[in-house]
Amino acid sequence: MASLPALLIEAFSAEPLQGNGAGVVLLEAPASSAWMQGLASSLRQSETAFLWRDPRGAWLLRWFTPSCEVPLCGHATLAAALGLHHWGRLQSEVPLQLWTRSGGLEVAVSSAELPQVSVTLPSSGLIDEPEPPSYLGPLLGGAPLRYWSSPLGYRVVLVAPDVPLEQLQVPADGLQGEDRNGLVVMQAAHDLTPALAGEPCDYQLRFFAPGLGIDEDPVTGSAHALVAPWWMQRLQRQSVRGWQASHRRGGMLCEAVHPGCVRLSGTGHLLWDGQIHAPGCGADPLGWQVLSSS
Known part of the structure; x- marks a missing residue:
């Protein structure tokens, strides 16, 4: 070639x-x-x-x-x-x-x-973990509200709405154990969360994966496909809008299409x-x- x-x-x-x-x-x-x-x-x-x-x-x-x-x-x-x-x-x-x-x-x-573009991805579901690692609270600026693992290998942590997610500094060497292979840090959207195509977003997140060679991934479709069903269930809706509050921001519409799958739409x-x-x-x-x- x-x-x-x-x-x-x-x-x-x-x-x-x-x-x-x-x-x-x-x-x-x-x-x-x-x-x-x-x-x-x-x-x-x-x-x-x-x-x-x-x-x-x-x-x-x-x-x-x-x-x-x-x-x-x-x-x-x-x-x-x-x-x-x-x-x-x-x-x-x-x-x-x-x-x-x-x-x-x-x-x-x-x-x-x-x-x-619409992309239909598998969504493997979240598995409740009783105790988040003790180091996460100081690293994230507040005690996690919930912590999950997943068959995809990502860990997910829910933080309070007052945690300044956009300004959060997570050094690559600060993550430990399985969190290094993908940590989703998410929270409910707030007044400063940007709109997506003129519509308010429902949640926002950031994604860190130094174990995969990615200190921070800017806009992560697989992470949104993983967590969007949790937000749909929480909000009692069939679709939600997710935002990624990284330095190269972006977002997507997430829709339930059938069990175990989420359709993401964006450009x-x-x-x-x-x-x-x-x-x-x-x-x-x-x-x-x-x-x-x-």
Whole structure:
């Protein structure tokens, strides 16, 4: 492969230099994990998405942080859908299944002037933990109200509305144990939480994952898919709006579609469009086979 089409899309934001950046690379063959990991490390986005269409015509998708492959990523799935749409591989208003290590994920792109993307993600549910780690209170500026684990591997902590979430400083080396592989810090929205598409948000969060090579992820689709059902149950609604109060902010509409799944809707901004020149990608069909048989 002399060169490969590649994009950088800022997901869950219509504004430039906001949202969560994701590289999207369109492969001609099933590249090796080592090559994809090396490229993701060079691009240094929260995640880089790699798309390959197998001989049966199925679109396969994998995600890599700068340091590891991950089983689920919402913002890079939205970016992948926008990438396919940009390259003329995904028609407006026509749903498409992307096959991943988390099964088939349905995506669709609207025909609006500013396309809206819907991504349906699995939501594995929260597991109550009786005692939050003692170190979290001082780190977060207040005792946690609730603390959960999850099958996804993320830990989730609910903090009081008066905790200044936007100003919170969480050093990467301050997180301990399982919290390092994904800690969602969330609270109810307040008067200063920005609106989303003219509508008030219901909750806001931040996400830290130094164990995955991401000190802080700006706008995290998988985290919102995980916690949105809890807020829906609490508010007795079938949809909620979530905001991520990071330095590159953004948000999304979260809707219950069927048990165990949440549909996230948002937009993205195309920052650059070009070619990757990185020969030596190899070919590893077996590494992709598990996706096509999901």
